[in-house]
Amino acid sequence: MSFEGVHRVYFLGIGGIGMSALARWFAHEGYNVSGYDRTPSPLTDELIAEGMNVTFEDSLDTIPANVKKSPESTLIVWTPAIPKNSIQLAYFQENGFTLKKRSEVLGMVTKNFYTIAVAGTHGKTTTSSLIAHLFKDAGKPIAAFLGGITQNYESNLILGKKKSKKQRFVVVEADEFDRSFLRLHPNEAVLTSTDADHLDIYGDENTILDGFGEFIKLIDKKGKLFIQYNAADRLGAARLPKVPTRIYGLRSEGIRAENIQARPGSFVFDYVDGQKVISQLELFIPGFHNVENALAAIAIASAHEITDEEIKKGLASFRGVKRRFEIHVNQNSLVYIDDYAHHPEEIRACLSSVIAMYPASKLTVVFQPHLYSRTRDFADGFSESLSLADEVILLDIYPARELPIEGVTSEMLLEKINSKKKLVLSKGELMDYLQKSAPEVLVTLGAGDIDRLVPGIASWMNSRQKLNVV
CATH class of the missing domain: 3.90.190.20 (Mur ligase, C-terminal domain)
Structure with a gap:
C-alpha cells in the first residue's frame, strides 16, 4: 500500500474531475506526471499550464518515451470510462506496467494519511470542500481531493501547510458509484444522505443502504462518524458502526442550526451541538441544504481544535464550488x-x-x-x-x-x-x-x-x- 519505487505516473483519462485532482497531487509530491484524454477541456488546459504532458490521441506514438521505457517505475492510473479497445490501455496491460483504477490509488493515499471521508448521494462536494477550506484557513496541514472546482482556489485539489506526514490530513469524497468508496481507509467519515440513486449499479434501494453500511464500517475503530439525521433513520441502527456517532441536521436534536435567516446571497444561522453555540454564522453559499452541509464541516473542524473564531472567519470566506448553487x-x-x-x-x-x-x-x-x-x-x-x-x-x-x-x-x-x-x-x-x-x-x-x-x-x-x- 505505498508508492515506493514509482517515479512517474501516467493517467488514462486525466481530464476527469477525480483523475485530475490525483494528477495534481502526484505532481505536487514531485512525481513526473503525464496522461491522455479524449478531448481537450478547461481542466486539461490547466494541467498543461501546470507543466503536465497531456495528449489527445489514443496511439502509441503519443505515449512519452520516459513512460514507455520504464514499466517498472511507472504507475498507470486509469478510469473505466476508457474504452476497452483503447490502444494505450492494451499496450500498458501487455507490457508489464502496474495498472490501478483511480479508486484504488485514492485508497492507497488514504491508507497513508489521517483521512476524513465524506459520503452521501448529495452534498459530498460542498461538505468536503468546506471541511478542507476550514482546515486550510486555520493553517492545518491538508490535502483535499474534490469532485468539483472550488471558487476560492480554482482547483479540485486543496493543499494546506505541509508538515510531517503523521500530522497531515486528507479530505476525500467517498463516491458510492461503482462501490469505489469501499477502497478507502477513513479515520473519520461524514454521511450526508442515503437517498436512492445509481439504481443501474445497485438494483434497489436496500442494496444502496447496504453499500453505505459497508462503507461506514470501514471507519477506524478510534474514529468518528458524523451522519445526517434522515440518513441515520434510513440506514437503521443495525448498519451503524461501533464508533462514536454524532447526528446532525436542521431538525436534529444533536448538532443543529437555529435562528436561520434566508437573505439574498447568504444564510445566517447559529450552530448548536449540546456543548457549544456559535452565533450569527454567515454562509455565502445560500440554501438550507448548504447550512446542513456546514453543520457537519463545523463539527469536524471543532473536533480538530479549530477555534470558534477561525470557524466563523472561514465560513464567511468560503465561496463554494462551481455549479453548486x-x-x-x-x-x-x-x-x-x-x-x-x-x-x-x-x-x-x-x-x-x-x-x-x-x-x-x-x-x-x-x-x-x-x-x-x-x-x-x-x-x-x-x-x-x-x-x-x-x-x-x-x-x-x-x-x-x-x-x-x-x-x-x-x-x-x-x-x-x-x-x-x-x-x-x-x-x-x-x-x-x-x-x-x-x-x-x-x-x-x-x-x-x-x-x-x-x-x-x-x-x-x-x-x-x-x-x-x-
Whole structure:
C-alpha cells in the first residue's frame, strides 16, 4: 500500500474531475506526471499550464518515451470510462506496467494519511470542500481531493501547510458509484444522505443502504462518524458502526442550526451541538441544504481544535464550488443561479432555498435530465420537485454512458408537473425563448452538458441587469 519505487505516473483519462485532482497531487509530491484524454477541456488546459504532458490521441506514438521505457517505475492510473479497445490501455496491460483504477490509488493515499471521508448521494462536494477550506484557513496541514472546482482556489485539489506526514490530513469524497468508496481507509467519515440513486449499479434501494453500511464500517475503530439525521433513520441502527456517532441536521436534536435567516446571497444561522453555540454564522453559499452541509464541516473542524473564531472567519470566506448553487447574477430584481442538481431531492433542496430567498419573484427553472435510467426510476420525484417552480423548461435527456430506453423522454415528466407553465425545448431553442420571456429569477439545473450554456445565459442576464431591464 505505498508508492515506493514509482517515479512517474501516467493517467488514462486525466481530464476527469477525480483523475485530475490525483494528477495534481502526484505532481505536487514531485512525481513526473503525464496522461491522455479524449478531448481537450478547461481542466486539461490547466494541467498543461501546470507543466503536465497531456495528449489527445489514443496511439502509441503519443505515449512519452520516459513512460514507455520504464514499466517498472511507472504507475498507470486509469478510469473505466476508457474504452476497452483503447490502444494505450492494451499496450500498458501487455507490457508489464502496474495498472490501478483511480479508486484504488485514492485508497492507497488514504491508507497513508489521517483521512476524513465524506459520503452521501448529495452534498459530498460542498461538505468536503468546506471541511478542507476550514482546515486550510486555520493553517492545518491538508490535502483535499474534490469532485468539483472550488471558487476560492480554482482547483479540485486543496493543499494546506505541509508538515510531517503523521500530522497531515486528507479530505476525500467517498463516491458510492461503482462501490469505489469501499477502497478507502477513513479515520473519520461524514454521511450526508442515503437517498436512492445509481439504481443501474445497485438494483434497489436496500442494496444502496447496504453499500453505505459497508462503507461506514470501514471507519477506524478510534474514529468518528458524523451522519445526517434522515440518513441515520434510513440506514437503521443495525448498519451503524461501533464508533462514536454524532447526528446532525436542521431538525436534529444533536448538532443543529437555529435562528436561520434566508437573505439574498447568504444564510445566517447559529450552530448548536449540546456543548457549544456559535452565533450569527454567515454562509455565502445560500440554501438550507448548504447550512446542513456546514453543520457537519463545523463539527469536524471543532473536533480538530479549530477555534470558534477561525470557524466563523472561514465560513464567511468560503465561496463554494462551481455549479453548486452558484449565483451568477443577483442585482436589480434579476437573479441567475446555476446548480449541478440531478436528483429529485437535490432539486427540491435547491428550489426551496431559492423560494425562501426571493419569495415575491417568479421562478423559472431550466432542467436537463441526466441518464435515461435515472429519469425512468425517479420520474414522479422529478415532476414533484420541479413543480415548486412557476415555470419549468425541460431540455432533452443527457445520456452520458447510456443508450436510449424506449419511452423514456423529457416529455414523460411534463404530465405530472403542476407549474403554471411547462414546456420542452432543445438546447438550440433555449436562448431565444429566454430572451422573449425575460425571466426574473432563473435557475439552471443538471449534471450533463447544460454547463456549456451557462456562460452565455450569465452574460445575457448581466447585460439585462446593467440596462436595468426587468
